[in-house]
Amino acid sequence: xxQVIFDTDxxxxxxxxxxxxxxAEDVELLAVTTAFGNASVENTTRNxxxxxxxxxxxxxxxxxxxxxxxxxxxxxxPDFVHGENGLGNIDVTVKSAQAEEASAAQAIVELVQxxxxxxxxxxxxxxxxxxxALERCPDLPKLVAEVIVMGGAFGFNGHRGNVSPVAEANxxxxxxAADKVFRSGLPLTIVGLDVTHETIMExxxxxxxxxxxxxxxxxxxxxxxxxLEFHESHNGTYxxxxxxxxxxxxxLRPDLYTTRDAIVRVALDGVGIGQTIWADPAVNYQTGExxxxxxxxxxxxxxDQAVLNLYRETLATGIR
Numbered sequence: 221x222x223q224v225i226f227d228t229d230x231x232x233x234x235x236x237x238x239x240x241x242x243x244a245e246d247v248e249l250l251a252v253t254t255a256f257g258n259a260s261v262e263n264t265t266r267n268x269x270x271x272x273x274x275x276x277x278x279x280x281x282x283x284x285x286x287x288x289x290x291x292x293x294x295x296x297x298p299d300f301v302h303g304e305n306g307l308g309n310i311d312v313t314v315k316s317a318q319a320e321e322a323s324a325a326q327a328i329v330e331l332v333q334x335x336x337x338x339x340x341x342x343x344x345x346x347x348x349x350x351x352x353a354l355e356r357c358p359d360l361p362k363l364v365a366e367v368i369v370m371g372g373a374f375g376f377n378g379h380r381g382n383v384s385p386v387a388e389a390n391x392x393x394x395x396x397a398a399d400k401v402f403r404s405g406l407p408l409t410i411v412g413l414d415v416t417h418e419t420i421m422e423x424x425x426x427x428x429x430x431x432x433x434x435x436x437x438x439x440x441x442x443x444x445x446x447x448l449e450f451h452e453s454h455n456g457t458y459x460x461x462x463x464x465x466x467x468x469x470x471x472l473r474p475d476l477y478t479t480r481d482a483i484v485r486v487a488l489d490g491v492g493i494g495q496t497i498w499a500d501p502a503v504n505y506q507t508g509e510x511x512x513x514x515x516x517x518x519x520x521x522x523x524d525q526a527v528l529n530l531y532r533e534t535l536a537t538g539i540r
Contacts, residue, residue: 229257
């Protein structure tokens with residue numbers, strides 16, 4: 221049984237990942253921690269509470285960072301991707317659920333300290349809450365079981381950035397926090413655009429979820445309408461890459477992914493702000509910027525059809 225903290229800036233694909241975790245048989249969702257990103261932190265927290273209430277989730281929700289630690293590529297929220305409310309502009313009404321008093325970073329630290337070596341963190345938004353948790357608890361890398369990040373782009377399989385030629389949105393939204401996390405020694409696996417853009421949900425796939433996965437399939441179908449319209453306007457195809465659910469797929473079935481060890485840094489300014497740059501741990505470079513940094517794993521290949529099957533089967537058979 222995996223004990224999981226889900227750190228998120230809940231937009232459409234984040235919500236798709238959250239219900240994936242909720243339906244997974246061998247997952248105990250301990251907490252949902254929210255931050256700014258796809259919408260304001262107030263809206264992402266409301267979206268988390270709405271999803272929790274809709275599906276009867278027991279995990280508490282903790283509100284976190286409202287803005288980045290340093291310079292960001294963005295000066296507004298991507299409502300053209302996720303809608304003004306972050307969930308494709310469906311009706312989002314929270315009846316009684318409320319966020320906890322503790323902050324997201326405080327909750328991450330306390331949960332990990334109380335369960336050393338047991339907790340997996342799935343982080344699918346800006347890395348700000350994790351960076352804050354590291355500041356509060358420098359021993360966090362020794363206490364957490366694993367951290368799976370959806371973010372970055374490393375150039376494998378021909379994939380580069382989605383918010384600049386080289387930068388991916390989660391990392392570019394707070395490059396300072398991401399670089400801090402990637403240098404920290406946390407047991408990291410990074411699931412970037414190199415594999416999420418290899419895994420595509422098409423129109424027929426969403427229709428199959430609606431038919432086979434009951435209320436949760438209907439929810440995913442409903443929120444995906446706005447998302448698919450964005451992708452159609454952007455690239456002419458009524459289909460979407462599988463971003464945040466891919467991090468959950470790695471948690472459940474790491475064997476579906478090919479990885480390599482890498483030292484990862486993030487460009488903090490200039491034309492390449494937010495770029496994730498990987499270095500071979502076996503090479504001694506002339507610059508000291510790569511010295512004494514623990515390597516992590518980056519995903520460079522994926523069995524995309526197996527991931528799509530895993531998502532559909534988990535939602536269809538794991539409804540609670």
